[in-house]
Amino acid sequence: MSVRIRGLALASPVMPASGCFGPELGRLLPMRELAAAVTKTVFLQARAGNPAHRLTEIPAGVVNSVGIPSRGPRGFLTHQYPDYQALPAPTIVSIGGHAPAEYEQVAEQLGGAGAGYELNVSCPNLDTDGRDIGSDPAALFETVARVRAVTDKPVIAKLPVMVASIAECARAAQEAGADAVCVANSVPSLPLEPGSLRPALGNRVGGLTGPHIRPIVLRLVWLAAKAVDVPVIACGGIATADHALEYLSVGASAVQVGTANFSRPTAMVDVVRGLRSRCHAAGVTTLSALLRTDLTLA
Amino acid sequence: MSVRIRGLALASPVMPASGCFGPELGRLLPMRELAAAVTKTVFLQARAGNPAHRLTEIPAGVVNSVGIPSRGPRGFLTHQYPDYQALPAPTIVSIGGHAPAEYEQVAEQLGGAGAGYELNVSCPNLDTDGRDIGSDPAALFETVARVRAVTDKPVIAKLPVMVASIAECARAAQEAGADAVCVANSVPSLPLEPGSLRPALGNRVGGLTGPHIRPIVLRLVWLAAKAVDVPVIACGGIATADHALEYLSVGASAVQVGTANFSRPTAMVDVVRGLRSRCHAAGVTTLSALLRTDLTLA
Amino acid sequence: MDVLPTRDRPTPACDPAVVVGHTPLAPAIHRLVLRAARVAATAQAGQFVMLSVPQAAGELIQLPRPMAVHRRRPGGDIEVVYNVQGRGTEALSRVRPGDSLLVTGPLGRGFDLPATAGPLLAIGRGIGVCSFMTLVEDASAAGIPSTVVLSARTDDRVIGRSDCAELGAEALAVTDLDGTSAVEALDRRLAARFADRAPGLVVVCGSHRLTALAMTLARRWRVPLQVSVEAHMACGLGYCHGCALPRPADPGREGPLVCFDGPVFAVQGSPGAPA
Amino acid sequence: MDVLPTRDRPTPACDPAVVVGHTPLAPAIHRLVLRAARVAATAQAGQFVMLSVPQAAGELIQLPRPMAVHRRRPGGDIEVVYNVQGRGTEALSRVRPGDSLLVTGPLGRGFDLPATAGPLLAIGRGIGVCSFMTLVEDASAAGIPSTVVLSARTDDRVIGRSDCAELGAEALAVTDLDGTSAVEALDRRLAARFADRAPGLVVVCGSHRLTALAMTLARRWRVPLQVSVEAHMACGLGYCHGCALPRPADPGREGPLVCFDGPVFAVQGSPGAPA
Ligand SMILES: Cc1cc2nc3c(=O)[nH]c(=O)nc-3n(C[C@H](O)[C@H](O)[C@H](O)COP(=O)(O)OP(=O)(O)OC[C@H]3O[C@@H](n4cnc5c(N)ncnc54)[C@H](O)[C@@H]3O)c2cc1C
Ligand SMILES: Cc1cc2nc3c(=O)[nH]c(=O)nc-3n(C[C@H](O)[C@H](O)[C@H](O)COP(=O)(O)OP(=O)(O)OC[C@H]3O[C@@H](n4cnc5c(N)ncnc54)[C@H](O)[C@@H]3O)c2cc1C
Ligand SMILES: Cc1cc2nc3c(=O)[nH]c(=O)nc-3n(C[C@H](O)[C@H](O)[C@H](O)COP(=O)(O)O)c2cc1C
Ligand SMILES: Cc1cc2nc3c(=O)[nH]c(=O)nc-3n(C[C@H](O)[C@H](O)[C@H](O)COP(=O)(O)O)c2cc1C
Ligand code: FES
Numbered sequence A, B: 001m002s003v004r005i006r007g008l009a010l011a012s013p014v015m016p017a018s019g020c021f022g023p024e025l026g027r028l029l030p031m032r033e034l035a036a037a038v039t040k041t042v043f044l045q046a047r048a049g050n051p052a053h054r055l056t057e058i059p060a061g062v063v064n065s066v067g068i069p070s071r072g073p074r075g076f077l078t079h080q081y082p083d084y085q086a087l088p089a090p091t092i093v094s095i096g097g098h099a100p101a102e103y104e105q106v107a108e109q110l111g112g113a114g115a116g117y118e119l120n121v122s123c124p125n126l127d128t129d130g131r132d133i134g135s136d137p138a139a140l141f142e143t144v145a146r147v148r149a150v151t152d153k154p155v156i157a158k159l160p161v162m163v164a165s166i167a168e169c170a171r172a173a174q175e176a177g178a179d180a181v182c183v184a185n186s187v188p189s190l191p192l193e194p195g196s197l198r199p200a201l202g203n204r205v206g207g208l209t210g211p212h213i214r215p216i217v218l219r220l221v222w223l224a225a226k227a228v229d230v231p232v233i234a235c236g237g238i239a240t241a242d243h244a245l246e247y248l249s250v251g252a253s254a255v256q257v258g259t260a261n262f263s264r265p266t267a268m269v270d271v272v273r274g275l276r277s278r279c280h281a282a283g284v285t286t287l288s289a290l291l292r293t294d295l296t297l298a
Numbered sequence C, D: 001m002d003v004l005p006t007r008d009r010p011t012p013a014c015d016p017a018v019v020v021g022h023t024p025l026a027p028a029i030h031r032l033v034l035r036a037a038r039v040a041a042t043a044q045a046g047q048f049v050m051l052s053v054p055q056a057a058g059e060l061i062q063l064p065r066p067m068a069v070h071r072r073r074p075g076g077d078i079e080v081v082y083n084v085q086g087r088g089t090e091a092l093s094r095v096r097p098g099d100s101l102l103v104t105g106p107l108g109r110g111f112d113l114p115a116t117a118g119p120l121l122a123i124g125r126g127i128g129v130c131s132f133m134t135l136v137e138d139a140s141a142a143g144i145p146s147t148v149v150l151s152a153r154t155d156d157r158v159i160g161r162s163d164c165a166e167l168g169a170e171a172l173a174v175t176d177l178d179g180t181s182a183v184e185a186l187d188r189r190l191a192a193r194f195a196d197r198a199p200g201l202v203v204v205c206g207s208h209r210l211t212a213l214a215m216t217l218a219r220r221w222r223v224p225l226q227v228s229v230e231a232h233m234a235c236g237l238g239y240c241h242g243c244a245l246p247r248p249a250d251p252g253r254e255g256p257l258v259c260f261d262g263p264v265f266a267v268q269g270s271p272g273a274p275a
């Protein structure tokens, strides 16, 4: 069940979603069974994050506007990276920025730390009109190309949900040299407090995550996988091996688990073991072979 | 609680969402209390619609890919419009097309039927690259402008969810002469059958609707209302007066009810009466006055 | 599927109905008795209702579920017999006597029972039987004898025995377990049963294989065949276009709507079916 | 909020726990007893757990809910007392003895009880009392006398009476209904109560007004004041950054994490608080 992204061989197709993992969780898990650890997004400048409430749960799912507090690449290297290095899994560092050049600078300042980089391009582009970099194929191309120019490690472009054409965005990332695309980030939302008209989050808008976004992201993964040759890493509402299989069946090569890590800290391990025992039961060794069998889900 | 869109005075702020209403339902309801009847989208060419299943329900909501069967404007005028005319509420005709020119042609061929037009621009643009017309501000502008040129009746642009910038799209519609924008259509999704990896819909992808999309659409309505001066009609997951108030509180002027009409055929009437009794209880006569009171929701 | 000729039908309405009974009938099959006087009084044989499932323990079911009117009771009750299939019927199974749920109906175009022809043969598999029990009610009231095939996997899953007994209809319970439900066995049995006098109408519901058998029989006897079909539905009233059947001969046009033009259709090519 | 000095704490784990008891205590307040031996054995006073609410009747609760460890029992049970607030606690109230739910913990940085100082004064409002009952347990075990203010709207909502009795702590139940919970009344009462000997530590939870009162008292007596605070949480472990407090003096930097640096903090400006 291993997966290869550029030079990097991943032990399994399951890894955490950025922001939904930390060494604090990694220490409770058999990380060897997972593909990688993925860090919370690292920005160039230090950031405090958003005011409370930073997250909440509504019937549609979990909504967060943590706002990505960051200590910058140097703060990350000093305070956080050592704990990641202690985990027995490669570290993929998530990088954010407010302009294509910032991603490049973060990648450089990381000085070779990490086994690969995931570019969180669901960030407003302050170079232009404040639209998300990842929803603008040109800005996305520039961002990926700039990072590509400064590293030989795998580069993954993590695309936003709210795009006019995910195929176009995925192609822009691939053409700029991305080794994989991750589809997708959370679904922008404005949750209100139940029983009042007050915004439930300090930042008003946040990202909706969890099982209910899976049908939305499944379509995006399907379209992206048809559009590009590089692997597609699916992310959105995965809590079980069956959910992972849904994405694999529409063309994903690997999956990320976010919100389910909160519900059940063992979620990622359950997914990986579930996939493995599916393969065992079907007498196959690869996921692509498993998908060719007559699968029924729970 | 009346609302004005261009010359058209609507008796209330509540109307059905296109495709979620027909005279068959209208005949069961006190239509006088509603703002309007909104037709299913009328295309230029006759269309059969999509293969079964055309709709289903999953935990995230209702997903449909009815595919908008249509008999064309002439078929509409002959077979459907008379039943709409028999209802004691103005008819807003929803228009679809696969190129900006088609909207104009449908509007012309309707020959003045209807009290206003809603342009369903969540349709692939076959003039260009097949992206939704409504997610491309230039195509959207052209579409609205062409219809504007052939009618003096109110023109509403109904925007898609999957856009890079709803503000930009709403502004393009306003600049092209739209009298209101409706935000938004359903959320594109790929539902799988529970227990299998088979697509649940004949067309594979469909539109997710119902209460769980409300936080997604609330954000879009909030952003659109900040971006334009024309009224914003909110549509997405409204089943109660409280849901309508949520949208009104972020800047909407009127609301459309879709999926809830299926759950509860009286849903629209319940919403309108709920709003009215809120106003009564608060001793106010307008919704804007109601929103300034200290509201608690159920 | 051929649409049966237009006829008058009761105006549907949407009313809350109180649950007056809810009992298990067979594995995963329940009988739900609803106080729905208008539907009980006006529903035509073969019509259905849309049941809005109330929000039990926070689970939100948005689309109402189409269900045949299995029985119309003089006291103003209707009976629905349903199979727990997915989330909607699972939630439905949690409603309790005294609860109230919205019933929209009566809906659809039902069966046409020729007044003068021979006896009725109704062939049903599982809960498919429930689509035509109201027709057996009508036949019984009109003094037309009925023979009803109740097919099921196992004997404990046979639905409709007590209804047939109550309505004076002949019930032929057949099961997979003892082989009596096999198409060939059933063909022989029905051929013998109707050797003297062919039925005046054959109706069928619940299985493709039984529909094929019914077609063979109807052609042999030259009698009309009507079938009740299912489709995913949202409105049940004819405006959402969720339930259209394909139109294989003319794929550019939308086919008939199961909720409005059906659920009962003449089987295409069956004797006397509309051209 | 000032972060208390670093200290050793038990390693958290995530284990299924069987519900061994679940009883109403007061209107909308329930006591949940869980077989959670590791937490019962290792939790420090003031620590909490994250409870993953099992999927009852199809309702999906995704985030676990943070809950104070109210009592640690020698037999390996922990008690949680909770208020039905929204969807999560509503669903939690439907779990039954024998059900199993995931418990992550023990979590957070608890109270610091000075070993040698005077008695403990704990002031709690409603279920706020539950944040510090483990501290009363520790005090009781160490032979330190405790006085516990149990404030509530009405007498039937007073939480913790039986716990105090069991632990030999003095319980002062005060309510809004009889006016005894008013800040001025409570100030006078506590001033009198501790006129001879000031407490060695004041802790507070559950009300801004009571925290303000506790601050006045702590300053007057020159004793440390610790408070247990709440924040919306996703992980409880310190990695999601959902629970950060603001840092008013330095708004460009993230403040302490309630789940890791708290939930117990020294109240800023209280005697002996970290600089
Ligand atoms: C006219 C008519 C009469 C019917 N009468 C009966 C009856 O008397 N007893 C009975 O048990 N069943 C009957 N059915 C089938 C019944 O409607 C479905 O079993 C039920 O909708 C399944 O819902 P669910 O939520 O349990 O399944 P899910 O699979 O969770 O449903 C998901 C969606 O698919 C739809 N769906 C799934 N299966 C069917 C189906 N077979 N037919 C229509 N829609 C479906 C549901 O309505 C829902 O919208 C009838 C269907 C029709 C069209
Ligand atoms: C360290 C700590 C200990 C706690 N101990 C207890 C206790 O012993 N007994 C008790 O009754 N309550 C306690 N609470 C509060 C309890 O966590 C909330 O009441 C509960 O999460 C509300 O969930 P809900 O789904 O019912 O409410 P909803 O309003 O539906 O919750 C929506 C979201 O907001 C969060 N949320 C809402 N209110 C609070 C709150 N006050 N604190 C934290 N998160 C909140 C929920 O966790 C959820 O993510 C504690 C909170 C913390 C942080
Ligand atoms: C609390 C929280 C914090 C997140 N932080 C980040 C982040 O820093 N960078 C990022 O790219 N995505 C972040 N995400 C998005 C997730 O990585 C993931 O894309 C999203 O949660 C969808 O997956 P899920 O449905 O499995 O949670 C965050 C999500 C949550 C819930
Ligand atoms: C069955 C169905 C058919 C629909 N048909 C159309 C349509 O023809 N034209 C259109 O603009 N929107 C159509 N929609 C979208 C709705 O008008 C509405 O935008 C969407 O359902 C969101 O609102 P809701 O959550 O209240 O249902 C349809 C939706 C459903 C569920
Ligand atoms: S179910 Fe709506 S048209 Fe048939």
Ligand code: FES
Pocket (backbone or CB within 6 Å): D232, D233, D234, D235, D236, D237, D238, D239, D240, D241, D242, D243, D244, D257, D258, D259, D260
């Ligand atoms: S709850 Fe996740 S960091 Fe505190």
